Amino acid sequence: MLDHPLVPGSTSAIERGPWHYGADYISVYFRGEVASLKRLVPAPFVTDDGLCMAYVCEIISVADAGPELIASRPDRTIYQEAAVGVKCRFKGRTGIFFPVMWVTTEWSLLRGILNGYQKRLADRISMTKLHPLNPGLKEIAPGARFGGFCVKGPGQTLSLEVTIEKAGSPSDLPSFGPTYGMRRFPSTGDAETEVNEPVEILKSNSRVSDVWIGSGSLKTKLKVGKITPLSGAVYRSGFTISGSKVLKA
Amino acid sequence: MLDHPLVPGSTSAIERGPWHYGADYISVYFRGEVASLKRLVPAPFVTDDGLCMAYVCEIISVADAGPELIASRPDRTIYQEAAVGVKCRFKGRTGIFFPVMWVTTEWSLLRGILNGYQKRLADRISMTKLHPLNPGLKEIAPGARFGGFCVKGPGQTLSLEVTIEKAGSPSDLPSFGPTYGMRRFPSTGDAETEVNEPVEILKSNSRVSDVWIGSGSLKTKLKVGKITPLSGAVYRSGFTISGSKVLKA
Amino acid sequence: MLDHPLVPGSTSAIERGPWHYGADYISVYFRGEVASLKRLVPAPFVTDDGLCMAYVCEIISVADAGPELIASRPDRTIYQEAAVGVKCRFKGRTGIFFPVMWVTTEWSLLRGILNGYQKRLADRISMTKLHPLNPGLKEIAPGARFGGFCVKGPGQTLSLEVTIEKAGSPSDLPSFGPTYGMRRFPSTGDAETEVNEPVEILKSNSRVSDVWIGSGSLKTKLKVGKITPLSGAVYRSGFTISGSKVLKA
Amino acid sequence: MLDHPLVPGSTSAIERGPWHYGADYISVYFRGEVASLKRLVPAPFVTDDGLCMAYVCEIISVADAGPELIASRPDRTIYQEAAVGVKCRFKGRTGIFFPVMWVTTEWSLLRGILNGYQKRLADRISMTKLHPLNPGLKEIAPGARFGGFCVKGPGQTLSLEVTIEKAGSPSDLPSFGPTYGMRRFPSTGDAETEVNEPVEILKSNSRVSDVWIGSGSLKTKLKVGKITPLSGAVYRSGFTISGSKVLKA
Numbered sequence: 001m002l003d004h005p006l007v008p009g010s011t012s013a014i015e016r017g018p019w020h021y022g023a024d025y026i027s028v029y030f031r032g033e034v035a036s037l038k039r040l041v042p043a044p045f046v047t048d049d050g051l052c053m054a055y056v057c058e059i060i061s062v063a064d065a066g067p068e069l070i071a072s073r074p075d076r077t078i079y080q081e082a083a084v085g086v087k088c089r090f091k092g093r094t095g096i097f098f099p100v101m102w103v104t105t106e107w108s109l110l111r112g113i114l115n116g117y118q119k120r121l122a123d124r125i126s127m128t129k130l131h132p133l134n135p136g137l138k139e140i141a142p143g144a145r146f147g148g149f150c151v152k153g154p155g156q157t158l159s160l161e162v163t164i165e166k167a168g169s170p171s172d173l174p175s176f177g178p179t180y181g182m183r184r185f186p187s188t189g190d191a192e193t194e195v196n197e198p199v200e201i202l203k204s205n206s207r208v209s210d211v212w213i214g215s216g217s218l219k220t221k222l223k224v225g226k227i228t229p230l231s232g233a234v235y236r237s238g239f240t241i242s243g244s245k246v247l248k249a
Numbered sequence: 250m251l252d253h254p255l256v257p258g259s260t261s262a263i264e265r266g267p268w269h270y271g272a273d274y275i276s277v278y279f280r281g282e283v284a285s286l287k288r289l290v291p292a293p294f295v296t297d298d299g300l301c302m303a304y305v306c307e308i309i310s311v312a313d314a315g316p317e318l319i320a321s322r323p324d325r326t327i328y329q330e331a332a333v334g335v336k337c338r339f340k341g342r343t344g345i346f347f348p349v350m351w352v353t354t355e356w357s358l359l360r361g362i363l364n365g366y367q368k369r370l371a372d373r374i375s376m377t378k379l380h381p382l383n384p385g386l387k388e389i390a391p392g393a394r395f396g397g398f399c400v401k402g403p404g405q406t407l408s409l410e411v412t413i414e415k416a417g418s419p420s421d422l423p424s425f426g427p428t429y430g431m432r433r434f435p436s437t438g439d440a441e442t443e444v445n446e447p448v449e450i451l452k453s454n455s456r457v458s459d460v461w462i463g464s465g466s467l468k469t470k471l472k473v474g475k476i477t478p479l480s481g482a483v484y485r486s487g488f489t490i491s492g493s494k495v496l497k498a
Numbered sequence: 499m500l501d502h503p504l505v506p507g508s509t510s511a512i513e514r515g516p517w518h519y520g521a522d523y524i525s526v527y528f529r530g531e532v533a534s535l536k537r538l539v540p541a542p543f544v545t546d547d548g549l550c551m552a553y554v555c556e557i558i559s560v561a562d563a564g565p566e567l568i569a570s571r572p573d574r575t576i577y578q579e580a581a582v583g584v585k586c587r588f589k590g591r592t593g594i595f596f597p598v599m600w601v602t603t604e605w606s607l608l609r610g611i612l613n614g615y616q617k618r619l620a621d622r623i624s625m626t627k628l629h630p631l632n633p634g635l636k637e638i639a640p641g642a643r644f645g646g647f648c649v650k651g652p653g654q655t656l657s658l659e660v661t662i663e664k665a666g667s668p669s670d671l672p673s674f675g676p677t678y679g680m681r682r683f684p685s686t687g688d689a690e691t692e693v694n695e696p697v698e699i700l701k702s703n704s705r706v707s708d709v710w711i712g713s714g715s716l717k718t719k720l721k722v723g724k725i726t727p728l729s730g731a732v733y734r735s736g737f738t739i740s741g742s743k744v745l746k747a
Numbered sequence: 748m749l750d751h752p753l754v755p756g757s758t759s760a761i762e763r764g765p766w767h768y769g770a771d772y773i774s775v776y777f778r779g780e781v782a783s784l785k786r787l788v789p790a791p792f793v794t795d796d797g798l799c800m801a802y803v804c805e806i807i808s809v810a811d812a813g814p815e816l817i818a819s820r821p822d823r824t825i826y827q828e829a830a831v832g833v834k835c836r837f838k839g840r841t842g843i844f845f846p847v848m849w850v851t852t853e854w855s856l857l858r859g860i861l862n863g864y865q866k867r868l869a870d871r872i873s874m875t876k877l878h879p880l881n882p883g884l885k886e887i888a889p890g891a892r893f894g895g896f897c898v899k900g901p902g903q904t905l906s907l908e909v910t911i912e913k914a915g916s917p918s919d920l921p922s923f924g925p926t927y928g929m930r931r932f933p934s935t936g937d938a939e940t941e942v943n944e945p946v947e948i949l950k951s952n953s954r955v956s957d958v959w960i961g962s963g964s965l966k967t968k969l970k971v972g973k974i975t976p977l978s979g980a981v982y983r984s985g986f987t988i989s990g991s992k993v994l995k996a
Contacts, residue, residue, distance in 0.1 A: 020882045060884070075873040077876075078876055129817075131807035132983070134767050134985050135986070136811065145818035148821060
C-alpha cells in the first residue's frame with residue numbers, strides 16, 4: 001500500500017522513527033517581553049521569565065528505518081532549521097516551547113508537525129560554515145563571527161549573528177528543560193475527529209560538542225517584544241527523537 | 250495568539266476557508282491496471298474499472314478570509330499542482346481518489362492534508378503556457394501541444410503531454426463524481442489521539458471553460474501498472490472547497 | 499559538439515535567436531533623484547529627468563530555433579522578471595537603461611547578459627494573477643489591486659503595488675524610447691580579451707494590450723533616491739529581440 | 748557606481764578575487780569513450796586516453812575582497828557543485844577540461860563563466876553528509892557509502908555513488924594536471940566584440956585532506972559514451988583561484 005503522507009512508512013513523507021539528529025547550531029539567547037511572549041505560548045504552557053533562544057542550524061537526520069538514505073537519498077537526510085524558543089512551565093516544570101520552527105524540507109515539516117512542533121516551511125535558510133582547508137578563512141577562535149538568516153515569502157523571518165569570545169563547554173549553554181509542543185489536527189466539517197493535545201517531545205541520546213561562547217544579536221518578525229540579547233553560542237549537538245507523549249492536565 | 254500551522258487563522262499556514270480556486274489544467278485520462286491501483290487506494294474506497302486521470306495545473310487560490318492577499322501576498326495565492334487520480338467507489342457511489350497530489354507551496358500542502366488530500370511537496374512543477382502577444386507562438390488550435398512535469402528529490406514523479414485535436418465542451422471531460430480522501434493524523438506515542446477517517450471533499454461552485462480535447466500520454470513513478478492513454482484535455486476550471494465530511498461505514 | 503553556456507545553440511544555456519516574448523506586467527512609473535540615478539547609469543548614457551519605471555512580470559519566451567520547447571520543456575519558456583529602468587539619453591536620443599533586472603531562470607539570466615542587460619538571478623518573484631473562474635475573485639476593474647515582489651538572498655530587492663483606476667490604451671503608457679544596455683566581459687588575467695560596449699537592444703514586433711491605468715507605489719533596495727510615484731499600470735505586451743547593436747561614440 | 752553583474756566589485760554578482768575555496772568532495776574516476784569525449788572537448792584541447800572524473804561537492808568560498816561575508820552574507824559563501832571533467836592535452840601538456848559544471852548559485856555561475864569554466868545553474872545538488880554526533884550514524888570507515896545527485900529542469904544531470912574501502916592519502920587521487928577552460932562571449936550583432944580564448948585556470952594554494960578511497964559508479968546525461976568506473980574517493984580540498992591566463996596557440 002502507498003503510505004499516507006503523515007503515516008510513517010517507506011512511501012510516506014515521514015520514515016518510521018526513532019529519528020536521529022546531528023546538528024550544527026548558531027544560537028542566540030535573549031530575553032523577550034513576557035506580555036508579548038504570552039501570545040506565542042498556548043495553554044497549558046505558561047511563559048516563564050522571558051528567557052528565549054533563537055537559532056539557525058543544519059541538521060543531518062536519519063531514521064532507524066532507513067539509515068542507508070544517507071547515501072541513496074541524501075536529500076532525505078539534510079535540512080536547515082531556524083527557530084525561536086520560549087522558556088515556559090507545565091505544572092511547574094520548566095521547558096521550552098517553540099512558537100515556530102522554520103525548516104527547508106517537506107519531511108522535516110510534516111514529521112515535526114506530527115510530533116508536536118509548530119513547524120513552517122522556509123524558502124531559504126543560510127548560515128555561516130567554515131572550512132579548514134579554505135586558504136582565505138581562519139579557524140574558529142575568539143573574534144570569529146557567525147551569522148544566519150531565514151527567508152519565507154516576501155522577507156526575513158529571522159536573522160542572527162554571534163561573535164565568539166572563548167571556547168566553552170556544554171554546561172555553558174543555558175538549559176531550558178524538556179521540549180514542549182502541541183499536536184493539533186482540527187476538524188474541517190461536522191463529526192470529524194480533532195486532535196488538540198499538549199505534548200512533551202521524547203528526546204534522548206543528547207550530546208553536545210565544539211562549544212564556543214560569545215555575544216549575539218537577532219531580528220525576528222515573530223512578535224517577542226523588545227529583544228535583550230544575553231549571549232551567543234556556536235556548537236554541535238546530537239540527539240534522538242522517538243515521538244511525543246501527551247501531557248495530562 | 251499565534252495560530253498553530255494546521256489551525257486555520259491569519260497567522261497559520263492555512264487561512265480560514267472556504268477556499269476558492271481557479272485553475273488551468275493539462276490533463277490526461279488513462280486506464281491503469283486494477284491490481285496495481287488497488288495498492289494505491291485505501292479502504293473503504295474500492296478501485297473501480299481502472300479509469301484514472303493525471304494532470305498538472307496552475308492554481309490561483311484565495312480564502313474567504315483574505316481575498317486581499319491576491320495583491321499583498323501573491324505568494325499565498327499561486328501554486329502549481331500535479332496529481333494522479335483513480336476512479337473508485339464508496340458504498341457503490343463512484344468518485345475519485347488521489348493517491349498523491351504534489352504541490353509547490355507549504356500552504357497548499359498543509360491545507361490539503363487537513364482536508365483529506367494526500368498531498369506532497371514538489372520541488373518543481375512546470376507546464377506549458379501560451380501567451381497571445383508572443384510573436385513566436387500561435388493560438389491554441391488543433392495540433393497544438395502541451396506538456397508538463399513534476400520533479401521531487403532526485404527525479405520526475407510525473408510528466409505528461411497532450412496534443413489538441415478539437416475544441417470541446419465541459420461535457421467532453423470524463424466525469425468521476427465526488428472527490429474522496431483520507432484524513433489521517435497518527436499517534437506518535439501512548440495515549441495520543443489519532444485521526445483516521447475517510448472523507449468526501451466538500452466542493453461547490455464548479456465551472457469549466459476553454460475546453461480543448463485531444464490525445465495524451467504520461468509517465469509516472471506512481472505504481473499504476475501499465476498505462477493505456479485514453480485522451481487528453483486542456484481547460485480552465487473554478488470551484489470552492491469548504492472542508493470535508495466524514496464518510497460513515 | 500557541446501555548446502558553451504554563452505554560445506547560443508541547442509546544448510547551450512541560450513537557444514539561437516531571435517527570441518520572442520509575451521509578458522504580463524505590473525508596472526509603476528516614478529521619479530527618482532537624478533543625483534542618485536547617475537550612479538546607476540554608466541557612460542556613455544546620461545540620466546535624463548529622473549523618470550523611471552519598475553515592474554514585475556511573467557514572461558513566456560520562445561526562440562525561433564525551438565518553439566516546440568513550449569510543450570517539451572516548459573521550464574525553458576517561462577520566467578519571472580523584476581526590474582528598474584531609468585530614462586536616459588545617448589547622443590541626445592532618449593531611451594531606457596535598466597541598472598538591474600532580476601530573473602528567475604539561468605537561461606534568461608545568461609541570454610540577457612549576452613545581449614547587454616544587467617541581469618541578476620532572483621530567488622523568487624511573485625506577482626498578482628487573477629483567474630476568471632475563481633469564485634472568490636472579481637474581474638479586473640477600477641479599485642482592483644495588484645502587487646508583486648522580488649526576493650534575492652536575505653531580503654526583498656523590489657516590491658510594488660498598483661491600484662487600478664480605469665481601462666486604458668497602449669498610448670497611456672509612458673514612452674521611453676529604445677532600450678540601452680552594456681555588454682561587458684572583463685579580462686581575468688593578462689592578455690585576455692575584454693568586451694565593454696554600450697548597445698541598443700534590437701527589439702521589434704512590439705504590441706501591447708489589456709491596459710489598465712491607476713496609481714502605484716514601490717520600494718527597492720536599488721539606490722534611486724527619494725521615490726515620487728507617478729502612476730501604475732497593468733498590461734500585456736509582446737515583442738521580439740534579435741540581439742543588440744553597438745552604439746558608437 | 749553600480750557594478751555590472753560580470754565586472755567584479757562590491758555590487759556585482761562577482762566579488763573581486765582572488766577567490767578562496769574549501770570543498771568536500773565525493774568523486775568517481777572513470778573511463779569514457781574517446782570518440783564521445785571528443786565532442787565534449789573543444790579545440791585547441793585534445794582528448795587524452797578517456798580518463799575522466801565526476802564529482803559532487805559543497806564549497807565554502809570567500810573572496811579576498813570580502814571574507815566578512817562568511818558571517819554577514821553566508822548565502823554568498825556556500826554553494827554546491829557537480830561536474831564531469833575529461834583528461835586532455837594542450838601542446839602536449841595534460842590537464843583537465845570540464846565540459847560542464849553545475850552550480851547552485853548565481854555568483855558561482857557567473858564567476859566561473861568569467862574565468863573560463865563552462866558552468867550551468869543546477870536546480871538542486873544533494874550529497875551525503877555525515878555528522879559525528881548523530882546517534883544513528885557511524886564514522887566514515889571501510890564499507891561506508893556516499894552518494895550525490897544533481898537535478899536540472901526535468902531530471903538528473905549526474906548521480907554518483909562511492910563505497911569506501913580504505914583510508915588514503917592525497918597521492919592516491921589521480922592527477923590530471925592544470926584545469927583548462929574556454930572564455931567565450933559571442934557577439935549578438937554586427938561589429939560587436941567577441942571573446943573566444945582557451946585558458947588555463949590560475950590555481951594555487953592547493954591542499955587535500957581526509958582522503959578515503961574506494962569504488963564508485965555514476966550516471967550522467969552528458970554524452971561520455973560507455974562508462975567504465977575506475978575508483979571512487981571522498982576527500983576535502985582547498986585552493987585559491989586568481990583568474991585565468993590565455994593559452995596561445
